[in-house]
Amino acid sequence: MRKQVVLIWLVVQSVLGATEGGYRLLENQFYREGESTLTEYQKERCRLDIYYPGEKKDFATVVWFHGGGLTGGKKKIPKELEEKGIAVVAVNYRLYPKVKAPVYINDSAAAVAWVFNNIEKFGGSKSKIFLSGHSAGGYLVSMLGLDRSYLKKYGVDVDRVAGLVPFSGHTITHFTVRKERGIDGKQPVVDEMAPLFHVRKDAPPLLLITGDRELEMLGRYEENAYLYRMMKVVGHEDVELLELDGYGHGMAEPAHPLLLKFIRRVLSER
Secondary structure, three states: OHHHHHHHHHHHHHHHHHEEEOOOEEEEEEOOOOOOOOOOHHHHHEEEEEEEEOOOEEEEEEEEOOOOOOOOOOOOOOOOHHOOOOEEEEEEEOOOOOOOOOOHHHHHHHHHHHHHHHHHOOOEEEEEOOOOOOOOHHHHHHHHHHHHHHOOOOOOHHOOOEEEEOOOOOOOOOHHHHHHHHOOOOOOOOOOHHHHEEEEOOOOOOOEEEOOOOOOOOOOOOOOOOOOHHHHOOOOOOOEEEEEEEOOOOOOOHHHHHHHHHHHHHHHHO
């Protein structure tokens, strides 16, 4: 009898997700449900993890996109965002060279749409969804937040997003997108695949965070500074740029508390 009880408990845990300290984790949720034609690579990569407070309602959610140059990396719940009263949704997306632009942006949009359509089932509020990510993930956040077309394709108005917080993301056309076109990574390009191309005054609140300009990757601070300035020029009223002195491109850990502060501020001003 004891073995049967233990077995039943394990099955329930595998369905509902592990619980620790009142928080639950549901892993490898497929976010392209209902689509008629799917490749094996889609079935492998189009998945997300949901970490959420099991005993709280109406909580905020951060949809988190990993870095890796659009060529590598995998979903992971940032340790610094655990047990902070919010949900974190960590997203995998397909990668170059198996796919090319804009496939990874479309995957990211599909994942965000899944969160909008499902977060209330876990107790969260779809009016409190924030997008964040590091490096390539930051680029994806900026593309989704500034170019309306990606989320619109999946039935979501991007202006319903509560806020955008890219960490050290490209604001010009991503170097992997340029590589796909045979353009050198040190040749800057600003076209429809660049967040800078889509500056608009009515975008969601935007917090840009980079490492130290002297330690960052190939002018990443300056790219973000230009996006900041152009958002100001077009009349965006809630954009901020933070530079983390002493930190290089791997600046995510000290940036997470700034993300949490931003979430608290945005929600308090509603």
